[in-house]
Amino acid sequence: MAGNDMQALVLDHVSHSFGGVLAVDDLSLSLSKGEVVCLLGPSGCGKTTALRVAAGLEALQQGRVIIANEPVAGAGREIPPEDRSVGLVFQDYALFPHLTVAGNVAFGLRGLSGSEKQARVQEALGRVGMAESAAAYPHMLSGGQQQRVALARALAPQPQVMLLDEPFSNLDARLRQKVRDETLHVLKESGTTTLMVTHDPEEAMFMADRIALMRAGRIVQEGTPAALYYQPVDAFVASFFGEINQLEGVVVTEQVSTPFGPVDAKGFADGAAVAVLIRPEALHLSPPEQSANGSIPVNGGAVEVMASRLMGRTSLIHLRSLDVPEQETHFHARVPGRFLPMENQRLRVELDRSQAFVFLRETD
Numbered sequence: 001m002a003g004n005d006m007q008a009l010v011l012d013h014v015s016h017s018f019g020g021v022l023a024v025d026d027l028s029l030s031l032s033k034g035e036v037v038c039l040l041g042p043s044g045c046g047k048t049t050a051l052r053v054a055a056g057l058e059a060l061q062q063g064r065v066i067i068a069n070e071p072v073a074g075a076g077r078e079i080p081p082e083d084r085s086v087g088l089v090f091q092d093y094a095l096f097p098h099l100t101v102a103g104n105v106a107f108g109l110r111g112l113s114g115s116e117k118q119a120r121v122q123e124a125l126g127r128v129g130m131a132e133s134a135a136a137y138p139h140m141l142s143g144g145q146q147q148r149v150a151l152a153r154a155l156a157p158q159p160q161v162m163l164l165d166e167p168f169s170n171l172d173a174r175l176r177q178k179v180r181d182e183t184l185h186v187l188k189e190s191g192t193t194t195l196m197v198t199h200d201p202e203e204a205m206f207m208a209d210r211i212a213l214m215r216a217g218r219i220v221q222e223g224t225p226a227a228l229y230y231q232p233v234d235a236f237v238a239s240f241f242g243e244i245n246q247l248e249g250v251v252v253t254e255q256v257s258t259p260f261g262p263v264d265a266k267g268f269a270d271g272a273a274v275a276v277l278i279r280p281e282a283l284h285l286s287p288p289e290q291s292a293n294g295s296i297p298v299n300g301g302a303v304e305v306m307a308s309r310l311m312g313r314t315s316l317i318h319l320r321s322l323d324v325p326e327q328e329t330h331f332h333a334r335v336p337g338r339f340l341p342m343e344n345q346r347l348r349v350e351l352d353r354s355q356a357f358v359f360l361r362e363t364d
């Protein structure tokens with residue numbers, strides 16, 4: 001197989017149960033060399049189990065695991081974790097407290113001479129900006145520094161694949177952003193194929209070339225962050241990436257009416273009960289007589305402001321519909337920067353239809 005086509009990591013129809021609980025249900029996922037892929041999903045959906053099966057920390061029950069084109073688990077074969085060429089980083093940095101930083105990073109290096117080992121340790125610590133702390137002990141470092149050392153330790157043997165499980169979740173919010181930024185650049189510069197588990201959609205969008213969103217042991221949708229955000233396959237995916245306005249409607253000639261005008265429902269039968277999901281940033285607000293581009297909008301609606309709040313980089317406006325006053329739900333619009341209309345002010349709203357999604361209503 002040509003170099004570029006090489007699949008660095010393949011999980012092939014992997015299933016895994018604990019007692020009667022099916023934690024991973026027929027999961028297949030391939031990572032190309034150098035790709036950063038995030039396994040994303042709510043608590044308990046099976047992300048960690050899938051990662052542990054890939055690492056060999058859970059014995060494979062069903063399916064196959066292939067690393068750099070070599071089957072490492074499946075069909076009676078089970079190569080132990082230390083022989084799989086994987087680097088592991090978990091949320092608790094798990095450094096050895098009695099070893100120095102350099103000692104920790106050197107720990108997993110095998111088959112190298114003393115000077116080669118030293119050079120590799122220096123290189124790995126340099127990558128994460130910790131070269132000057134080589135002689136320090138873990139307790140002398142901050143959480144963020146310890147996590148960088150853990151990353152260096154995992155990278156030092158130059159593994160085929162890095163497996164990261166919630167690696168930033170023990171860090172406070174500011175430090176988390178800094179360390180994940182550094183981690184992304186280290187992984188990309190070193191060209192390391194990475195599978196990372198997270199429950200945080202923003203973190204996944206920050207880190208991932210591709211996201212595999214899981215629910216109840218299965219991958220619901222896999223693709224670029226933009227694909228999942230703009231072309232969600234169902235309401236679960238659409239609503240996983242942040243708050244979303246949800247309306248109910250009925251399809252009439254392939255359209256659903258909303259307080260902001262009709263929305264396309266191509267392919268849905270007449271009378272189908274649907275949910276319309278609208279992202280807050282899809283509601284564009286303007287003064288009553290004027291639309292965003294200066295003309296009276298053909299599609300759109302009249303709304304009244306219930307409350308306005310500055311949220312930092314965006315403003316959040318709570319709205320009620322004047323066109324459909326019996327509509328019980330109120331709506332949230334998110335506008336970039338500072339936009340704080342007065343309570344009870346009337347506005348026009350235009351809908352960006354590329355961020356309005358129609359799905360059959362789930363009946364159960």
Ligand SMILES: Nc1ncnc2c1ncn2[C@@H]1O[C@H](COP(=O)(O)OP(=O)(O)OP(=O)(O)O)[C@@H](O)[C@H]1O
Nearest residue numbers: 018021023041042043044045046047048049050199
């Ligand atoms: N060692 C175990 N023994 C029994 N059940 C387990 C074990 N590990 C995981 N499970 C169960 O398997 C399911 C998937 O767990 P897993 O930890 O893989 O999910 P997750 O998506 O990583 O969740 P979280 O983010 O909360 O860790 C859950 O129902 C969990 O309770």
